[in-house]
Amino acid sequence: KQEVTQIPAALSVPEGENLVLNCSFTDSAIYNLQWFRQDPGKGLTSLLLIQSSQREQTSGRLNASLDKSSGRSTLYIAASQPGDSATYLCAAGRGGGADGLTFGKGTHLIIQP
């Protein structure tokens, strides 16, 4: 059974800092790896999707990497802003891609102005 772990559970940093969020998964046979943002009481916003054959994806100030062999993914946020404050979720795609996602518990990020 796939298990996804995110470290740290919470992080508070001053505005402007670069930061890294970590995600690990126990079963390397994933189809894809996706990072989401969730604001309090809200749904999910997809940030980056990395297919199993890819090593990284970039969007603006965000960069996500994937190392299937070690069961790890990282989300790098450059030049953090207060608007980046949210919970960041990592999710591993199961099976052949048409299966559900296995989520981690998330990293609660606070960017101090």
Added chain:
Amino acid sequence: GAVVSQHPSRVICKSGTSVKIECRSLDFQATTMFWYRQFPKQSLMLMATSNEGSKATYEQGVEKDKFLINHASLTLSTLTVTSAHPEDSSFYICSALYPGMNEQYFGPGTRLTVT
């Protein structure tokens, strides 16, 4: 971009009653939709996979007779929580699988409170 809606966004019901939650893909057809549940400070957990025109596939530990799923069209899946109890209070989120891309697009979620 692909948009998925859910209705209602919030619902309060009394214990023992049933409540229906709708999930719609607004600008694409989805043969597969998923239902997740999120308890406070917990991760999203997959409840079931909904396939248009066929029976849903439930995850281990999810009661199929309690959580009825109907995927009657390519743009609509419904989740009915039957005989709701306070422990069913949770945040329910659906997603729809975009055809040919194997990427899920999520709805905004439904907050269910059972009193």
